[in-house]
Amino acid sequence: MYAVRNSSLCTKDCLCLFVCPTGATDTETGQIDASKCLDGCRLCVDACPSHAISLMVTSFPERKEKSSEVSSSLQEVFHSKTGQLAMVRQQQSLLERALYHSLQILGEDCAREEGFMIAQDRKSIELLQSLLECEDPDLPKDTIRELLDLLS
Amino acid sequence: MKEQKQYGYDELALVFSNLAKSAEKQINAEVSKKLDTLSTFFKKNSSKETGFDIDELVSSVSQDVSSRYPEVEKEGKISEDRGALRCATWGKKVSAIHKSILTRYKNQKEQLFEGKEVWVCEACGFIAISPQVPAVCPICKAPSSRFTKIRKEN
Numbered sequence: 295m296y297a298v299r300n301s302s303l304c305t306k307d308c309l310c311l312f313v314c315p316t317g318a319t320d321t322e323t324g325q326i327d328a329s330k331c332l333d334g335c336r337l338c339v340d341a342c343p344s345h346a347i348s349l350m351v352t353s354f355p356e357r358k359e360k361s362s363e364v365s366s367s368l369q370e371v372f373h374s375k376t377g378q379l380a381m382v383r384q385q386q387s388l389l390e391r392a393l394y395h396s397l398q399i400l401g402e403d404c405a406r407e408e409g410f411m412i413a414q415d416r417k418s419i420e421l422l423q424s425l426l427e428c429e430d431p432d433l434p435k436d437t438i439r440e441l442l443d444l445l446s
Numbered sequence: 447m448k449e450q451k452q453y454g455y456d457e458l459a460l461v462f463s464n465l466a467k468s469a470e471k472q473i474n475a476e477v478s479k480k481l482d483t484l485s486t487f488f489k490k491n492s493s494k495e496t497g498f499d500i501d502e503l504v505s506s507v508s509q510d511v512s513s514r515y516p517e518v519e520k521e522g523k524i525s526e527d528r529g530a531l532r533c534a535t536w537g538k539k540v541s542a543i544h545k546s547i548l549t550r551y552k553n554q555k556e557q558l559f560e561g562k563e564v565w566v567c568e569a570c571g572f573i574a575i576s577p578q579v580p581a582v583c584p585i586c587k588a589p590s591s592r593f594t595k596i597r598k599e600n
Contacts, residue, residue, distance in 0.1 A: 299473070360525075360527065360530070367514070367520075367530075379494075381503050388596060389547070389558075396540065396544065398571075399570065399571035402464035405464045406533075407529050413465045413469055418465055432487070437480050437483050438484070445477065
């Protein structure tokens with residue numbers, strides 16, 4: 295496990311710099327240097343007065359398989375929400391803009407519960423792999439390959 | 447290949463924007479950016495293009511509230527799938543709010559927003575029409591910092 299800093303919570307009190315035994319928390323990028331971070335050390339996590347630092351695992355647990363009934367009921371909602379999104383896509387008024395933003399969140403929630411919670415999930419990886427066989431010539435397949443490399 | 451049968455570009459756009467958000471929460475900017483690139487591609491190349499028809503929208507949202515989300519609730523309970531239940535509980539409430547806003551908009555038009563701001567909860571999608579940002583989301587209890595103010599112009 296390595297430490298990560300949420301820069302929108304960080305109040306630059308620098309307690310993490312004082313306690314870090316390797317200097318991993320002191321960088322010019324605003325982020326903690328994972329290569330110097332000691333596995334599970336958490337001194338900076340506990341020292342931070344703003345709770346801006348947390349520990350991130352390097353390998354994630356296998357997600358429980360969804361029942362096919364739950365999955366298909368979620369897909370019904372998912373399709374319905376993308377249909378509604380298409381109706382407000384032009385975002386010509388404040389109402390349409392608000393609905394567009396909100397419907398995206400509802401659709402994303404269906405995707406998450408369908409099994410695409412994080413990119414490291416097996417379903418996400420399989421989806422990326424299957425997209426490499428997609429025949430759309432404009433699909434940015436280099437990006438997909440780079441992602442598969444980063445996630446492996 | 448199974449997923450491609452189930453999902454069109456509109457769904458894929460949201461699958462990848464969701465994954466981009468979760469990569470951002472893992473503070474993984476490199477992965478998040480690439481996932482965003484894919485989401486943008488699917489969004490841009492989406493085939494669906496229907497205009498804004500308020501009655502059609504109300505009808506579709508009503509069906510989500512009365513049957514599609516309850517179906518997820520029913521199956522979620524049977525399978526003891528708390529995640530699906532959570533999604534259905536929030537989604538049904540947010541959709542009921544959509545229906546209410548759309549119905550009021552039909553009568554009041556832009557007056558609905560007079561002296562008010564529009565806020566969307568980033569965690570559950572709840573839309574608030576009020577002068578100030580809600581202190582806490584009434585649906586998912588996210589704090590005010592999770593609300594985004596929707597601008598009047600693009």
